[in-house]
Amino acid sequence: MTETVTGGQTLVDTLIKHEIRTIFCVPGESYLGAVEPLRRNQNKIRLIVNRHESGASFAACAHARMTNKPGIAFVSRGPGATNAAIGVHTARQDSTPMVLFVGQVPTNQIGREAFQEVDYHNMYGPLAKGVMQAMAPDDVAEFTKKALALAVDERPGPVVVVLPENVTTQKCNNLKIPAPEPRPIYPPDPNKIAAAAKMINEAQHPVVIAGEMINFEGANAALEAFLEASGAGMCAAFRRQGTIPTDHPACLGHFGLALAPYQK
DSSP: OOOOOBHHHHHHHHHHHTTOOEEEEOOOGGGHHHHHHHHHTTTTSEEEEOSSHHHHHHHHHHHHHHHSSOEEEEEOSTHHHHHHHHHHHHHHHTTOOEEEEEEEOOGGGTTTTOTTOOOHHHHHTTTSSEEEEOOSGGGHHHHHHHHHHHHHSSSOOEEEEEEEHHHHHSBOSOOOOOOOOOOOOOOOOHHHHHHHHHHHHHOSSOEEEEOHHHHHTTOHHHHHHHHHHHTOEEEEOTTOTTSSOTTSTTEEEEOOSSOOGGGO
């Protein structure tokens, strides 16, 4: 007998094709259609069950910062989604790529104040780079691909994918699993580069504030070379320790919630 391919199965297949190997979650009935395919593919994706949804979203953030790939978390609707919001907020402020999959009431109950229904576009809109809601099983794979790409495009950050319960359990007719696409490269404006070089050359005491993109782009060696060639000092931005070794002569520490005396 031929097994029915569901929206949940195409979601998992898309994650696998995009080389996602670790997922964090608190299981919930609103996305069981994705949990079962994850169980069947446990030799390809490691599913880590957390005790609380905030732990799942924080773990996804941490995993993303260590791997420079989107961290993935699954949570159930309503209270599961609200508990996970702190991790989404942190990912946005830290420019950390993350995709949060959130369960939702079935499509025929949306907009009717069903049990634990939340308007995730309004809830997560100010916190995330994007909020997408799949309304049919055939949408799930493509939305998953778009979310993974958006999470790392330009300034990285969190993306929320909303999964109505029936969308992950019903049959999917579009069985094509989308392939990953290379992250776009945006060349810098040469005029702005020239203007920055002029300012640096004219500065008596140049100081670099090293932000989140240094680690994400793997530009640590290039930053060290620039500091040594220019004689500039460097302060790591808030929560951006590790951009260069702390024993490097150019390292002036890092910024926190308040300036250290030597930074004033």
